Amino acid sequence: MATTNQLAICLRRRDHGEHDLLLWLLTPELGKITAIARGARRPRAALIAACQPGTISRCQLATRAGSSSALPVLTQAEIVWSYPAAEADFRPAAARAYLLELVDLALPDPEPQEALYAALAGSLEAVGSAADPAAVVHGFELALLRELGFELSLHGCLACDEALAEGPAVFDPAAGGLLHASHEASDLALPVSPDAVRALRRLAQPAAYEVDLSAIRLPPEIGPVIRDVLRAAIAYHLDLQPRSATLLDEALAGE
Numbered sequence: 077m078a079t080t081n082q083l084a085i086c087l088r089r090r091d092h093g094e095h096d097l098l099l100w101l102l103t104p105e106l107g108k109i110t111a112i113a114r115g116a117r118r119p120r121a122a123l124i125a126a127c128q129p130g131t132i133s134r135c136q137l138a139t140r141a142g143s144s145s146a147l148p149v150l151t152q153a154e155i156v157w158s159y160p161a162a163e164a165d166f167r168p169a170a171a172r173a174y175l176l177e178l179v180d181l182a183l184p185d186p187e188p189q190e191a192l193y194a195a196l197a198g199s200l201e202a203v204g205s206a207a208d209p210a211a212v213v214h215g216f217e218l219a220l221l222r223e224l225g226f227e228l229s230l231h232g233c234l235a236c237d238e239a240l241a242e243g244p245a246v247f248d249p250a251a252g253g254l255l256h257a258s259h260e261a262s263d264l265a266l267p268v269s270p271d272a273v274r275a276l277r278r279l280a281q282p283a284a285y286e287v288d289l290s291a292i293r294l295p296p297e298i299g300p301v302i303r304d305v306l307r308a309a310i311a312y313h314l315d316l317q318p319r320s321a322t323l324l325d326e327a328l329a330g331e
């Protein structure tokens with residue numbers, strides 16, 4: 077047996093056979109992988125805590141030498157971070173479920189994902205103490221699009237290259253970013269205010285603007301616009317409509 081040690085975020089799990097669990101894990105070096113946790117559903121199984129979606133663990137994975145088709149087996153796991161046991165606020169849990177589903181759906185192939193791993197691990201933790209969990213979620217959505225090769229154009233107008241200034245603008249997912257509202261755009265284009273444009277830029281590049289995503293609070297007239305823009309971009313570029321988005325919207329609206 078060949079063994080490897082990997083930091084891993086559990087994205088999803090499924091019952092397998094009588095006592096086992098199949099796990100979908102995001103690791104920095106290997107990207108998204110599937111592993112099997114043998115006996116994890118037996119009473120008092122040692123590995124069960126590491127098999128909760130959202131938990132980050134240092135995992136030992138064993139692969140049978142010479143067998144390229146067999147799934148790696150989770151043999152040991154040391155928890156690095158897990159959900160706080162009891163959160164009175166339902167929003168962080170809804171936000172985490174959405175982030176995990178988004179990454180699970182967006183990554184079909186096992187390719188290295190160091191930046192995405194770091195972004196997901198940071199976001200899972202940050203939503204717990206965020207002033208506005210939506211800001212952390214949107215920052216992650218922008219990072220996901222960027223890492224998968226669909227960075228949104230949020231500065232000059234994509235049609236004429238001029239600055240957007242304070243005039244009316246639209247976000248067109250088919251064009252990949254912002255345009256003056258005076259240009260022809262696709263049927264998918266959404267109107268965006270200058271304030272929404274400024275907020276999108278900060279969420280996309282928090283380090284460049286020296287802002288902390290967990291401290292940003294999106295005003296009520298901007299939050300839904302940014303949500304719709306990013307959902308449209310994710311649906312268009314990644315062809316994804318995560319089911320947990322509805323639950324997230326309900327949790328955020330019920331504040």
Ligand SMILES: [Zn+2]
Nearest residue numbers: 233235236256
């Ligand atoms: Zn223009």
